[in-house]
Amino acid sequence: MPQLNPNPWFFIMLTSWLTFSLIIQPKLLSFVSMNPPSSKPSTAPTTTPWTWPWT
Template sequence: MPQLNPAPWLMILLFSWMVFLTMVPPKVLAHNFPNEPTVQDSKTTETSPWTWPWQ
């Protein structure tokens, strides 16, 4: 069975992981958010209890 021979597939696996680990992390780490997060107001909003029509 030729698919059990690890020689070509092991090199393909190692090469693809090498490409993945050298090219993708710098692209991900260089990502910038378009908008900076803003701080919301610290006051709490007043909530009212739900009035169920059948109670």
């Protein structure tokens, strides 16, 4: 059964995984985030209950 032969596909998968993790990923992670997280304390929004007209 040829689909169970891992001979060419394992090498392709391994090469692409190594290319991504060693070359592409460090280049992507070097970009500075344009929206850094703020250090302000989070406050809960004040909400008012809805008054239904039929109650």
